[in-house]
Structure formats: C-alpha cells, structure tokens
Amino acid sequence: MTVMEQRGAYRPTPPPAWQPRTDPAPLLPDAEPYRVLGTEAAAGADPELLRRLYAELVKGRRYNAQATALTKQGRLAVYPSSTGQEACEVAAALVLEERDWLFPSYRDTLAVVARGVDPVEALTLLRGDWHTGYDPHAHRVAPLSTPLATQLPHAVGLAHAARLKGDDVVALAMVGDGGTSEGDFHEALNFAAVWQAPVVFLVQNNGFAISVPLAKQTAAPSLAHKAVGYGMPGRLVDGNDAAAVHEVLADAVRRARAGGGPTLVEAITYRVEAHTNADDATRYRGDAEVETWKQHDPIGLLERELTGRGLLDEAAAESVRQDAETMAADLRARMNQDAALDPMDLFAHVYAEPTPQLLEQRELLRAELAAEAEPEGTQ
Secondary structure (H helix, E strand, O other): OOOHHHHOOOOOOOOOOOOOOOOOOOHOOOOEHHHHHHHHHHHOOOOHHHHHHHHHHHHHHHHHHHHHHHHOOOOOOOOOOOOHHHHHHHHHHOOOOOOOOOOOEEEEHHHHHHHOHHHHHHHHHHOOOOOOOOOHHOEEEEOOOOOOOOOOHHHHHHHHHHHOOOOOOOOEEEEEEEHHHHHHHHHHHHHHHHHHOEEEEEEEEOOEEEEEEEHHHOOOOHHHHHHHHOOOOOEEEEOOHHHHHHHHHHHHHHHHOOOOOOEEEEEEEEOOOOOOOOOOOOOOOOOHHHHHHHHHOOHHHHHHHHHHOOOOOOOHHHHHHHHHHHHHHHHHHOOOOOOOOOOHHHOOOOOOOOOOOHHHHHHHHHHHHHHHHOOOOOO
C-alpha cells in the first residue's frame, strides 16, 4: 500500500488555471541600450546638468589617474580604477537627494567623492588605514564594499526599514557584472521586489569580472533581463552616456520614492584600465578592444555634445581642467603625509561591548608598546 492509498491521505484537487502574477512585458528592458547624447533626445537635456556632469567627469578622470599614481608611489595599497566608467559613477551620486543613501562597491570611490566625501577619506580604506575612512552617516554613504554584492542586501534592509518608518528615503546600490553571479544579488533583488522596497540597483557591466568575460557568467540576453524574474522593471542604458544614465537612474529613483518599488538598471560600459594595479589585463583582452571602447569615451561623448550646441568653449573647458588639477594637487599633497597611527585603534569599534578576549589582547599590546618605549638599560 502506498502512502496515497492509505485512509485519510491528502489528495490535492486539480489546480486552477495558471495566471501570471505580473504582466512581464512592462518589466522587460529595451532591445538596445538607451542613449541621449548624439540623438534627438539630447535637445531636451538641461544645459546646466550637462555642464555639471562634464565637470564631474573631468574631475573624476583626474582623480582616477592621481589615485593610480599613488599606488605606484606606495601611498595606496591598491586602487580599482573606474576610468571609462565615470559616467555611471557621477550619475549615481548626482541623482540622489541629501536624505538618500548610496551603497558603493570597491570600484565606486569616484561616486563616493562625487557624493561629497572628502577625497582623502574616500581612499583611507584602500590605504590600509582605519576602518572605513569616513563617517557613513554624515554623507549617507555606506562603507566601500570589497566582498562582492554584500552591500546589496544591506541597501534593501535600509530601504525597507525607511519605508516602514515612513521616511522618504531611497537607497541606490552599485555593483559590477561579476557581483550579479553572487547569491547576495539574488537575495537582495528577491527581497526588494517582494517588499517593494525603495531601492535602485545599478549594475555597471564593464565586460569582465576581473578576467572572466560576461559570456562565461550568464546566458541571459542582458543582465537587465534578470529583473523580470524577480518582478521588477529592468532598464538597459549606455553606461558611457552620462545624460542617459542620469535620466534612467532619476526615473528609477522617482519611481522608488513614489512607492513603485525597486528597479534594476544595467549600464553597458567598459573598464579601460586593469582590474586593479595588481592585475595584468593584457592576459585576457587585446589592445584593439580597449582602443575601440576609447572611441566611445564618456568625456568625449559629452564634450562633443556641449561644444556642438555652443554650451562649452575652450576657456570653459580649460577652467574645468584646472579645477581638476587643483583637486589632484591637494589629494597628492595630503596623501603624501604619513598618517598618525595608533596601534590601540585595532581594538576600537570591533564590538559594542569588548569581549574578555579582546580586552586581554588589548592589554598585552599595551604592555608590549610600553616595554618598547622604555630606554635601554632601564629595566
């Protein structure tokens, strides 16, 4: 006798006709990445916004170059450059209101600076000094996340909590294409959609997860198509078109703030430089590929639009470049100063209430430091 043949066994009735919970059509991304620059849509773009985007892009490019140079001088342990991706970085910072939160990944230092964090403090973690380097609450910027995609569930949790409290807050979480292969990506999007949390996910698809090309990570038509599986809209945008990225993210932020729930935005861009200063990108991609993408440079695209419309002349462009040089010089000078380090800081902010083991370790270190400070022959 089988279980189903026993007296009183559960016998399900035939299920009702299946109906989708959500119409998938409005959630699907466009077939091609959305663009503004070089199209008819550019005529409707705000000139002041375009000028501000341009100034931030130029400053960001110079910031990347200076930070990379600091690694070669031993002033930074590592720096993941976002050269070529500045449009995504700047747009992500500029679309947020002061009360909103930014959740960056390790490559998003430029977005952190554009959000208002001190350029030196933004590099402190990469310098190997202190915990985060800046006060997350002061700027509404979460710590730079080195583990892949772990910041995404944090963003969802904060956004959901804000909604429950009635706070008018949106969280914008940034991640690379490699991060979409992590379980945290799935969990974050699933919870965000179920809870209708006011959060925007920005995937910077730069083609490689270190050396792994996107084709070896997913067979999906695009990463934006993953959105429909969770029940949220997916948007596909040209990640080197600063105006387009800003517009798409602004739409997603407005939708989230109005109670429309999360959006997944995939920005198609390219990492021009190596993964970090410790990476040799020539081992997995050719120079021709890099040169092709340089012809679609975000600064060049915006500069052509501005000059073509008479919104930028050489004097204005030179002024922007000089501002960027001033920023770089200040960054260089301040980073060349040795940090004042206190070994006892190792035990600060580890636990709200230090454990007995931590207290014991702290006293051992204190005793060792005191012994080293004693003049020779005084023991």
